[in-house]
Amino acid sequence: MNAPAAAAHAALAPAGLQLAGDFPILSRTVHGKRLVYLDNGATTQKPDAVIEAERNFYRDSNANIHRGVHWLSQHATDLYEDARKTVQRFINADKADEIVFTRGTTEAINLVAQSWGRTTLQPGDEILVTTLEHHSNIVPWQLLCEQTGAVLKVAPISDAGELELEAFEALLGPRTRLVAITHVSNALGTVNPVARLVEQAHAAGAIVLVDGAQAVAHQAVDVQALGCDFYAFSGHKLYGPTGIGALYGRFELLQAMPPWHGGGDMIRTVSFERSTYADAPQRFEAGTPNIAGVVGLAAAIDYVSGVGMANIAAYEHALLGHATAALQTVPGLRLIGTAADKAAILSFVIDGIHPHDLGTILDAEGVAIRAGHHCAMPLMTRFGIPGTARASLGIYNDEADIAALVAAIDKAQYMFGTRQTR
Ligand code: PMP
Numbered sequence: 001m002n003a004p005a006a007a008a009h010a011a012l013a014p015a016g017l018q019l020a021g022d023f024p025i026l027s028r029t030v031h032g033k034r035l036v037y038l039d040n041g042a043t044t045q046k047p048d049a050v051i052e053a054e055r056n057f058y059r060d061s062n063a064n065i066h067r068g069v070h071w072l073s074q075h076a077t078d079l080y081e082d083a084r085k086t087v088q089r090f091i092n093a094d095k096a097d098e099i100v101f102t103r104g105t106t107e108a109i110n111l112v113a114q115s116w117g118r119t120t121l122q123p124g125d126e127i128l129v130t131t132l133e134h135h136s137n138i139v140p141w142q143l144l145c146e147q148t149g150a151v152l153k154v155a156p157i158s159d160a161g162e163l164e165l166e167a168f169e170a171l172l173g174p175r176t177r178l179v180a181i182t183h184v185s186n187a188l189g190t191v192n193p194v195a196r197l198v199e200q201a202h203a204a205g206a207i208v209l210v211d212g213a214q215a216v217a218h219q220a221v222d223v224q225a226l227g228c229d230f231y232a233f234s235g236h237k238l239y240g241p242t243g244i245g246a247l248y249g250r251f252e253l254l255q256a257m258p259p260w261h262g263g264g265d266m267i268r269t270v271s272f273e274r275s276t277y278a279d280a281p282q283r284f285e286a287g288t289p290n291i292a293g294v295v296g297l298a299a300a301i302d303y304v305s306g307v308g309m310a311n312i313a314a315y316e317h318a319l320l321g322h323a324t325a326a327l328q329t330v331p332g333l334r335l336i337g338t339a340a341d342k343a344a345i346l347s348f349v350i351d352g353i354h355p356h357d358l359g360t361i362l363d364a365e366g367v368a369i370r371a372g373h374h375c376a377m378p379l380m381t382r383f384g385i386p387g388t389a390r391a392s393l394g395i396y397n398d399e400a401d402i403a404a405l406v407a408a409i410d411k412a413q414y415m416f417g418t419r420q421t422r
């Protein structure tokens with residue numbers, strides 16, 4: 001930990017951000033134990049503000065959007081379109097029309113693959129990803145390669161889990177049309193130097209999609225400063241509802257892309273001979289969307305913005321430093337992913353205990369972690385392991401949660417006989 005981080009740790013970590021009281025689920029017990037929720041990379045818990053926003057939408061404002069002449073429909077439409085502006089401000093997009101609501105990160109990436117990709121790529125064109133990617137940022141491109149004859153290239157990473165920058169640059173060539181990179185690795189926590197990678201990709205004539213699923217909840221995101229062409233994220237990893245997320249796309253790109261789903265709301269005119277399509281972003285939002293989810297997402301953004309993204313980043317960095325130091329005291333534990341720039345994710349393996357067994361024993365202690373390949377099988381292959389145990393931290397976690405994690409690991413080692421003294 002560097003000096004400023006250590007100072008922030010001393011100031012912040014013991015007290016925490018004092019937000020647990022906003023999250024009703026955190027007061028429940030699991031197997032008779034206090035719930036220690038350390039699976040925020042999979043999904044985050046929801047504050048009352050989000051739960052209430054969805055409930056109030058159905059109680060007070062529910063109607064279909066964009067098509068009603070009545071007051072309630074107009075009201076629901078206003079809430080929906082205001083939420084688009086909330087997302088725009090949150091990631092500093094230039095226009096609200098650059099925000100497409102999707103079911104989440106996965107759908108956002110598939111949208112780009114099937115709309116931009118299918119109409120743009122030629123056989124032999126290249127898509128460059130990295131070893132760090134989640135399956136959601138691999139498989140849509142593989143499907144696209146099968147459909148177009150494009151070729152998937154993969155930039156390697158170091159043993160610390162950092163992208164090898166020279167190798168990345170060397171893989172950029174005249175055939176590279178798209179670079180698809182994660183902002184933060186869900187399995188290792190590595191933060192990629194996105195602005196620099198975007199610059200290099202653009203210099204090579206490629207556009208860039210950033211998978212921001214693990215980034216938006218942990219640090220301020222500014223798509224204009226990053227310079228990326230697309231940015232995808234999910235509401236449920238940002239203390240918002242499941243089933244809602246967003247795709248940011250540069251407006252010229254979105255406006256030039258064909259629709260990918262057909263149906264109501266995405267058209268201008270329809271006849272049996274020919275249909276014409278609405279402008280972006282409506283062109284990409286066929287059918288009745290997840291209106292309540294959009295309202296809940298805006299409430300989540302308001303909530304984290306109220307806490308302050310800079311405060312969240314500083315606090316989580318401090319807690320990560322504390323947790324890293326605590327796990328390093330556990331005999332036989334090896335951290336997988338030790339990048340210099342890391343988000344609050346700790347992946348590890350322990351001698352003599354399979355990650356799934358560890359996860360089960362920790363669960364009995366009320367400690368919820370993730371065990372497995374984390375939807376990043378090629379990354380696990382890179383490290384020669386089937387999976388890891390992963391503790392991923394959120395804004396309501398504190399040092400007591402880390403102590404509970406370490407104590408539960410200690411118990412597991414004792415049960416497995418891999419540690420004799422307690
Ligand atoms: N990318 C990353 C880095 C992720 O962590 C996840 C979720 N684990 C996804 C993509 C997919 O997100 P969703 O399931 O919300 O579409």
